[in-house]
Amino acid sequence: MNCITSDFTQDVIKIIKNIPSGKVLTYGRIAKLSGNPQAARQVSWLLHSSTKKYNLPWHRVINSQGKISMKSIDDREYQKHLLEKEGIVFRDNYKIDLKKFLWEIDSIEHL
DNA sequence: AACCTGACGAAGA
């Protein structure tokens, strides 16, 4: 029932595609759900490279601190805008309340 | 095959 690395990619894609509007997920969380708890970096990398192909809601994926740590200011503004449009509230400095907006999911069995 | 890179995470200072 474990997922090997070849399925890791597919699981990550699947999870991200299923994130409901108004909710977010962290990289580490996705990695864990995909059966690879320590591949958070891979998730970000993967998300970045697959967004165009699969039309993923990349903006619903943030880091574990509830922040958007993108390099470009424009991209951060854009992501913030997209999330606010879905009802997510930002506190100071692009930080959101994970306890309120984190998508609660323990397994991807039903996806 | 070897080395580099990345929209990260956890732990320590």
Place this chain on the structure above:
DNA sequence: TTCTTCGCCAGGT
């Protein structure tokens, strides 16, 4: 609480 350091995995060069 913020910043730094180190560790992680897979794809790119």
